[in-house]
Amino acid sequence: MRFTRSKALAVGAALALSLAACGDAGEDDAGEDVEVAENAAEDFEDGTRMKEIAESGKISVGVKFDQPGLGFKGATDDIPKGFDVEIAKILVADLGIDPNDPDIWVETISDNREPFLQEGRVDLVLASYSITEDRRKVVGQAGPYMVTGQQLLVPADSDIESIDDLKGKEVCSVTGSTSIDRINEQGAKGVGFDSYSECVQKVLDGTVEGMSTDGSILAGFAAQNEGQLKVVGEEFSEENIGVGYSQDSPEMCEWINETLTEAFEDGTWAEAFESTLGPSGVETPEPPTLDECV
Amino acid sequence: MNAVLDNLDLYFRGFGYTLFLFLASGVLSMVLGTLLVAFRVGPIAVLSKAAAFYVTMVRNTPLVIVFAFFSFAAPVLDIKFNWLQVRFGDFDLTAFFGAAVVSLSLYTSAFVCEALRSGVNAVPLGQAEAARAIGLPFSGVMTQVVLPQAFRASVPPLASVQIALIKNTSVAAVFGVAEAVSQMRTLTNSFSSERTAIFVAFAIGYIVLVELFSFAANRLERHWRIA
Numbered sequence: 001m002r003f004t005r006s007k008a009l010a011v012g013a014a015l016a017l018s019l020a021a022c023g024d025a026g027e028d029d030a031g032e033d034v035e036v037a038e039n040a041a042e043d044f045e046d047g048t049r050m051k052e053i054a055e056s057g058k059i060s061v062g063v064k065f066d067q068p069g070l071g072f073k074g075a076t077d078d079i080p081k082g083f084d085v086e087i088a089k090i091l092v093a094d095l096g097i098d099p100n101d102p103d104i105w106v107e108t109i110s111d112n113r114e115p116f117l118q119e120g121r122v123d124l125v126l127a128s129y130s131i132t133e134d135r136r137k138v139v140g141q142a143g144p145y146m147v148t149g150q151q152l153l154v155p156a157d158s159d160i161e162s163i164d165d166l167k168g169k170e171v172c173s174v175t176g177s178t179s180i181d182r183i184n185e186q187g188a189k190g191v192g193f194d195s196y197s198e199c200v201q202k203v204l205d206g207t208v209e210g211m212s213t214d215g216s217i218l219a220g221f222a223a224q225n226e227g228q229l230k231v232v233g234e235e236f237s238e239e240n241i242g243v244g245y246s247q248d249s250p251e252m253c254e255w256i257n258e259t260l261t262e263a264f265e266d267g268t269w270a271e272a273f274e275s276t277l278g279p280s281g282v283e284t285p286e287p288p289t290l291d292e293c294v
Numbered sequence: 295m296n297a298v299l300d301n302l303d304l305y306f307r308g309f310g311y312t313l314f315l316f317l318a319s320g321v322l323s324m325v326l327g328t329l330l331v332a333f334r335v336g337p338i339a340v341l342s343k344a345a346a347f348y349v350t351m352v353r354n355t356p357l358v359i360v361f362a363f364f365s366f367a368a369p370v371l372d373i374k375f376n377w378l379q380v381r382f383g384d385f386d387l388t389a390f391f392g393a394a395v396v397s398l399s400l401y402t403s404a405f406v407c408e409a410l411r412s413g414v415n416a417v418p419l420g421q422a423e424a425a426r427a428i429g430l431p432f433s434g435v436m437t438q439v440v441l442p443q444a445f446r447a448s449v450p451p452l453a454s455v456q457i458a459l460i461k462n463t464s465v466a467a468v469f470g471v472a473e474a475v476s477q478m479r480t481l482t483n484s485f486s487s488e489r490t491a492i493f494v495a496f497a498i499g500y501i502v503l504v505e506l507f508s509f510a511a512n513r514l515e516r517h518w519r520i521a
Contacts, residue, residue, distance in 0.1 A: 111479060114486045137487040170388060175468050176479025191390055192476050194468035198366070202470070205369035207376065207389050 034089045034268070040096025049249035053123060054095045061088045062108030062122035062244075066195050068220035069277050070128050078102045083216070084126040084241075086272035087145050087263070091124060091243070094259045110177055114138050117246050124252075125244030128214065130178055131291070135244075142256035143242030145269070147288045149235025150182050151215040153203060153222060160210055162233040163188060172199035172211040179213040182237045188212075196221065204228060214239060219282050240288070253293035260290060297485035298495040307384060308477030309499050314385060315463040315473060316503075319398035320456055326399060327406025331444075332436050334407065335414050345407070352404040357462055360401050361469050364393040390470030397469075398462060405455040413448030414440060446518045453511035457504050474499055 037043070041054035053059050063084050064071035073080035079102050089099035097104070108116055108127045116122045117139045131141045152171075154160045163171075167187040173179040175192030183190035191208065193199050199211040200221050211218075218231045243260075245252040263269040264287035273284045298305055333345035352360070368374070375392030417440050425439040445452075467476035478496040482489050 110483055114489065132484075132486075134484065135486050139486075170386075170390075170470075172470070175476050176483045178483060180480060181484060189386065190472070191470040192468065192472065192479075193470060201366055205366075205374075207369060207374070207470075 034093040034099060036093045036098050037096045040094065044255075048251045048255075049123075049246075050095060050252065050255050054097070057097055059092055059095060059097055059104055059124070060106050060122040061092060061104055062106050062113060062116055062125040062127055063088060064109070064127045065107040066197070067128060067217055068224070069216055071126070073105070073107070079105050081276065083146065083272060083276040084128060086276055087243075087260075087269070088124065088126040090263050090268060090272070091126075091256065091259055094255075110174070113244060117244050120246065120248075123245070124256075127244075128217075128241055129244050130239040131242040138247070140245045140247050140250060140253055141242040142245065142253045142293065143260065143290060144240035144288050145243065145260050146216075146241040147285075148214040148216050148239050148241060150179055150212050150237040150239070151218055151231050151235055152210045152212050152233045153200070153218040153229055153231055154210040155203060155206075156228055156230050158209065158230075158232075160232060163212070163236050166210055170208045172202050172208045173213050174199070177213070178239070183212055186236060200225065200229070216277050216282055219277070223279065240291075242291075250294075257290050257293060297481055297488040297492055301481060304477050304481065305474075305495065305499070308472065308474040308496075309503070310385060311391075311466075311471055311473035312460070312463050312499075312503070314382075314387065315391070315394055315398065315466060315471065316456075316460050318395045319402060319463070320459060322395065322399035323402035323406050323455075323459065324452075326403035327410060328441065330403060330407035331410040331414060332441075334411060335440075336436075337432060349404045349407055352401060353408075355401075357397070357401050357465055360397045361394070361465055364397045365390075365469050368393070390466075394463075394466040394469055394471050398459060398466075402455060402459045402462070405458070406452065409448050409451035409455050410441075410444055412451060413444030413446075416447040417443045449511060449515045449518065453508065456511075457507060460503055460507065461500065 041051055044051035044054060063080055063082075065073040065080055067082065070082040071080050071084040072082050079085070079100060085105075092099040092104060106116070106122050108122065108125055110127075113125050113127055113129060114135065117125055125139075129135075129141070131144055135141060152160065152163060152166070160166060163183075163186045169188055170191045171183045171188045172191050172193060173183060174196060175194065177192075180190035180192055193202065196211070196213060196217060199208075202208050203211050204225070215231060215235060222229050222231050243256050245256065260269070263272075269287055270284050273282075278284065330345045330348065333341040334349070336342055364373075375389040375396070378387060378389055378392040380387040421439055421443065422435055425435040430438060463473060464475040466473055467479065474496055478492060481492045485492065
């Protein structure tokens with residue numbers, strides 16, 4: 001009896017070890033490792049939201065799950081990966097929380113980012129979240145930590161060189177996105193699908209001549225479909241991608257800006273960019289200038 | 295409310311597409327549904343079985359899957375709607391519109407068939423027997439005697455099916471048609487601070503469409519009851 005019990009224990013321990021090993025292996029390709037701040041709660045003043053989060057050790061961050069290079073979670077991934085996620089990890093780690101905990105990451109789509117912040121379902125949003133005047137009426141937005149612009153993705157053998165060649169024609173993007181508005185402003189006709197990968201499909205099967213959204217997203221798809229698709233044209237819009245937080249805790253803005261400035265200066269920002277958007281051929285730019293906190 | 299009032303052209307263009315989708319697929323689904331019910335109650339076993347199979351299969355398929363089939367699988371099988379290039383003033387009815395109408399019509403026709411079948415069952419058997427007795431062929435029995443009575447009997451369920459169709463057109467929002475829901479999402483994205491007002495404005499649009507249609511269906515029902 002005793003013998004079998006100890007054997008069972010040994011087997012159990014071995015199992016646990018091998019599972020832990022699996023976990024480690026999974027984390028290796030989950031992006032850059034960031035250093036988790038120790039005793040982070042002591043760094044913040046009493047009564048701030050950062051202190052509250054650091055003390056409780058719990059934070060929820062809203063990111064996209066369907067944008068390769070920015071925020072993407074495959075079926076077998078524990079945590080999403082991409083540039084947005086890497087920046088979020090830097091912020092999370094600064095609060096003394098391990099960013100490899102899958103419970104932190106919540107999927108936000110374009111439509112629910114403000115409601116999620118207002119209801120407190122997420123503490124931060126880093127989901128290719130363009131800073132706009134109107135959004136700043138209902139949520140706080142710090143940053144930008146990235147400036148991108150819209151380009152075109154067309155078949156590799158296409159003659160199209162810029163959005164001007166597509167005036168009056170249909171250009172695919174995601175329903176209800178800012179990209180669709182910009183396409184319409186340029187005189188083309190935006191048609192909407194549920195996700196960018198569906199648009200890629202429509203470009204490949206020839207229903208539309210091109211699709212358009214942020215260049216960084218398109219570069220990822222061009223890399224996935226090498227030889228079939230290419231990114232063309234000058235950027236015809238400028239989007240400032242920022243960090244969303246709740247207006248109930250305006251003190252977060254200063255903290256986000258400080259942490260981002262640190263990341264700009266010590267090179268972690270550039271590292272995050274290279275490891276996520278670098279492989280699809282986007283050159284690492286200079287860090288953008290942060291907006292002042294109000 | 296300003297977001298909607300400042301963009302009334304988008305609002306009406308959105309519901310314009312919704313209306314076009316509804317009218318085109320409404321008519322097509324009625325035609326196809328009538329054909330299906332004629333097959334189903336007809337004397338030819340093969341057609342009857344085929345119609346029953348079609349209804350069972352389509353009714354068990356979610357609408358989004360039907361849409362996805364005609365948007366993604368059909369082009370691979372070389373079923374494309376690129377030939378469709380119709381312009382109505384501000385409205386472009388292109389391949390996406392074509393695929394949406396085909397998806398909605400095929401889906402709704404199964405429900406039309408079943409609603410009409412309930413109407414056919416409501417026609418007393420003696421009517422069909424009498425029609426056959428005076429020498430009408432099956433097509434005559436159906437078009438002259440059974441279907442006119444069946445349509446009258448099945449106005450309420452048919453109206454329900456078509457009302458569901460009005461709302462089902464919203465699925466086209468994520469399949470390339472800039473109809474009402476698609477415009478709503480564009481507006482909520484650009485004017486996040488007025489999310490609720492925008493949502494209410496578009497809900498009212500749908501209520502108006504559905505109420506107008508129910509009113510027409512009610513009048514038709516009353517008209518036919520007296521006749």
